[in-house]
Amino acid sequence: MTRIEKVKQKAILEVAESLGYSFKRLSAQVYEHPEHDSFRIFADTNTFKWFSRDIQGDVIDFVQLMTGVSFKEALSYLETGDFEQAKVFEETYQPFRYYLREEPFDQAQIYLNDIRGLSDDTINAFGRQGLLAQAHYQTKIFQESVLVFKSYNHHGQLEGASLQGLVKNAQRHDRGYLKKIMKGSHGYxxxxxxxxxxxxxxxxxxxxxxxxxxxxxxxxxxxxxxxxxxxxxxxxxxxxxxxxxxxxxxxxxxxxxxxxxxxxxxxxxxxxxxxxxxxxxxxxxxxxxxxxxxxxxxxxxxxxxxxxxxxxxxxxxxxxxxxxxxxxKSQRNLSLRDVIQSAKLQVIRSNPPPRKNTALEL
CATH class of the missing domain: 3.40.1360 (Dna Topoisomerase Vi A Subunit; Chain: A, domain 2)
Incomplete structure (x- = not known):
C-alpha cells in the first residue's frame, strides 16, 4: 500500500471533528453538514460530496476544501494526526425501484401550460419519449399528485426520477411546491x-x-x-x-x-x-x-x-x-399583452366613438 493510499483510509468523520465540524447523522452511513444540507459524508466509502456545488472527493480533498491548504499540507496533517483507519466498503450498484402509481396527465398538463408557459407541442414531444408522467405521491404525513420526470440510461433502463408538485402549498413545502428526487435515483x-x-x-x-x-x-x-x-x-x-x-x-x-x-x-x-x-x-x-x-x-x-x-x-x-x-414565460406575457392590445383595438374599430359636431349650429 502506498503512502497516499494509506492516508486516504483515515476516517473522514474523525478528521471532520478535528477540524471543528460536527456532521449530523442521517442514516447508518450518511452524515450531513450542520449548515449545508447538500453537503454529505459517506462513511462506508470514506468520501464526501457537496451536491449543490458538484464538489466531491476523499479525505485528502476534504481537508483541502475545509482548510484551504495545499495537497502536501493536507497529507502532512493526516499523517501526523491520530486518526483511526476507516472501514471502507466496496461501492455496490443498487437498481432503482419505481414504485409510484401513475394517473391521467390532466393536472400535469395544466401545470406545464399555465404555470410554466410550455406549449402542447413541447409537452407532447417529451411525452412521446416516455420522459413525463403524472403520479400519486404519498408519505406518512401527506399525499398529492406530482409531475414525474424520468431518467433512462444507455440501455434504456429507468435509472431515476424527480418529482414536481402540481399544487402550491407554502405551509408544507419550503419552495412552495414539492420538489424531490426519488430515493435510489442514480443522479449521474x-x-x-x-x-x-x-x-x-x-x-x-x-x-x-x-x-x-x-x-x-x-x-x-x-x-x-x-x-x-x-x-x-x-x-x-x-x-x-x-x-x-x-x-x-x-x-x-x-x-x-x-x-x-x-x-x-x-x-x-x-x-x-x-x-x-x-x-x-x-x-x-x-x-x-x-x-x-x-x-x-x-x-x-x-x-x-x-x-x-x-x-x-x-x-x-x-x-x-x-x-x-x-x-x-416572458415571451408568453409579451404575446398575451399583444393579444389584449389587439383585442382592444378591434373593439375600438368596431365601436367608434360618436363624432363630435364641430360646426357652429345656426
Missing amino acids: VGMSFDIGKPKRLIFCESVIDMMSYYQLHQKQLSDVRLVSMEGLKLSVIAYQTLRLTAEEHDKLNFLDNIKPSKLTHFLRIIQETTIFFQNHPGLITLAVDNDEAGRDFCQKLSEKGLPIEIDLPSLQELETKADWNDVV
Whole structure:
C-alpha cells in the first residue's frame, strides 16, 4: 500500500471533528453538514460530496476544501494526526425501484401550460419519449399528485426520477411546491431528450429549463441530445459524454464496467490522452442558469481545460438571475399583452366613438 493510499483510509468523520465540524447523522452511513444540507459524508466509502456545488472527493480533498491548504499540507496533517483507519466498503450498484402509481396527465398538463408557459407541442414531444408522467405521491404525513420526470440510461433502463408538485402549498413545502428526487435515483445519469441522431450535447440545470430551451430553439436543433443535470453536476456531463463516445463506436457495454465514482476520471483520460474533442468541436454546450452559480460552473470547467460552449439566457434590466423558463414565460406575457392590445383595438374599430359636431349650429 502506498503512502497516499494509506492516508486516504483515515476516517473522514474523525478528521471532520478535528477540524471543528460536527456532521449530523442521517442514516447508518450518511452524515450531513450542520449548515449545508447538500453537503454529505459517506462513511462506508470514506468520501464526501457537496451536491449543490458538484464538489466531491476523499479525505485528502476534504481537508483541502475545509482548510484551504495545499495537497502536501493536507497529507502532512493526516499523517501526523491520530486518526483511526476507516472501514471502507466496496461501492455496490443498487437498481432503482419505481414504485409510484401513475394517473391521467390532466393536472400535469395544466401545470406545464399555465404555470410554466410550455406549449402542447413541447409537452407532447417529451411525452412521446416516455420522459413525463403524472403520479400519486404519498408519505406518512401527506399525499398529492406530482409531475414525474424520468431518467433512462444507455440501455434504456429507468435509472431515476424527480418529482414536481402540481399544487402550491407554502405551509408544507419550503419552495412552495414539492420538489424531490426519488430515493435510489442514480443522479449521474441525468434526464436526456434526443433530437435526431445525437452528435452533440446541450446541458441544462433542470427538466423545465430543458423543455423551455427546446421550445425556444427547436427550429435550430438537429442531431442533438438535451440533458438535464438536476443541478450543476460534472458527473452527468462525464456520463453523457462517455455515452455518446460509446454510441459512436457501438460499444455501449463499455459503460457497464465504469463505476459512477470513476466517470469524471475517465472523462479526464479522454480529454488528456485522445483527440476525441478535437474531432468533435462544439460537442458540449452549457445552457445553464445565468446566475453566479451557473457562471462559476462554466468557468470551473473551462479552467479544467474541458472544451465547452456557453449559451446563457439574457438578463433583463436589473435582474441578477435568469433561466430558460423565465424567457419562455416572458415571451408568453409579451404575446398575451399583444393579444389584449389587439383585442382592444378591434373593439375600438368596431365601436367608434360618436363624432363630435364641430360646426357652429345656426
